[in-house]
Amino acid sequence: MRVLIVHNHYQIRGGEDAVVANEAAALARAGCAVEVLAFHNDDIRSPLDRLRTAFEAPHAPRGVARVVEAVGRFRPDVVHAHNTFPLVSPAMHGAVRALGPVTVQTLHNFRLACAGAMLMRDGAPCETCLTGSAYQSVRHACYRGSRLGTLAVARMIDRHRKAGTWRRDVDAFIALTDFARGRFVAAGLPAHRLFVKPNGLPDPGPPRDGPREGILFAGRLSPEKGVEILKAAAPLLAAPVAIAGEGPLRDALAGAPGLTLLGALPQADLRARMGRAAALVVPSLWYEGLPMVVAEAYAAGTPVIASRLGALAHLIEDGVTGLLVTPGDPVDLARAIERLSSHPDEARRMGRAAREAYLRHWTEEATTASLLAIYRTALAARAGADRASA
Secondary structure, eight states: OEEEEEEEEOSSOOHHHHHHHHHHHHHHHTTOEEEEEEEEGGGOOSHHHHHHHHHHTTTOHHHHHHHHHHHHHHOOSEEEESOOTTTTOTHHHHHHHHHSOEEEEEESSSTTTOTTSSSEETTEEOOHHHHSOTTHHHHHTTTTTOHHHHHHHHHHHHHHHHHTHHHHSOSEEEESSHHHHHHHHHTTOOGGGEEEOOOOBOOOOSOOOSOOOOEEEESOOSGGGTHHHHHHHGGGSSSOEEEEOOOTTHHHHTTOTTEEEEESOOHHHHHHHHHHOSEEEEOOSSOOSOOHHHHHHHHTTOOEEEESSTTHHHHSOBTTTEEEEOTTOHHHHHHHHHHHHHOHHHHHHHHHHHHHHHHHHTBHHHHHHHHHHHHHHHHHHHHHHHHHHO
């Protein structure tokens, strides 16, 4: 099978970029011919670049032309899109479908219905635009606090919703969790083409033996990740929390009592720290897609303390693979952290259950087999539709 992967990289590398790289490598190891067509937001340099990108966002003709060229040269069976904003746009699906390949879209976030991509406003979940007009987001400047930027994204959402792009031009959608699938069905995506497949992770090997210590946060230092809640909880703890990552709230966290900022760590160093930690903490305030740090923690046999919110409420089995806490409540978060910090036997038991959950659901072998099955289903459905129309 020949697979062309299309992905618009972010300026700050995150879990989504890592997922794309891992998935491409896994497909190649499974015997597929794989090519990755990469776009980079670093190419948006000047104010003129930003203005032109905002104006072109709904259809991004230059980006779509690059995809069409790659299809003509590589001749894929499947074109699999991840992030298409802002340099590619959903318009690529119609252009690709007209050339023959099956089109697949992984839904890492909620940008096809939400200008801010997170179904979040004012620090809490918001579904206003999920079924209503995307232009409601402009009043609240949901995209990076900019009404002009939000208008550009809202135009893209509105145009493709009205044009029927999602119902007509995409053969298969991939949601990362059952929770996310439900939100996308509510947004109007065709349920029969919406599949659930978690992101996979190569097995790092059996977890290390020996004692564990410390609590780790790993991720982008931004409001939706709940780091300000963690900052408020830290003074209530007996030991500091290690913070791995970069982001706009770094300066606000620097010097805060009870926090140790590590910066962005190389993957090997982060994996080693995760394998030594008593628990990973994920105090998010938004509907997370499927944070790769949860899969990485489970693979390392490390329990997870997470917000009882969205997909996290289903990914973490409370009292079995970790603990769930009230979103936005630093006292409840501190209580859960102290519980696992002061009860190492309980933390180890949860860590063993977390490792078992990883082996059941998130190994590279399991998720790649699921992805190939989705491709085959989409190819068969397209062939059947072509025969019927003939």
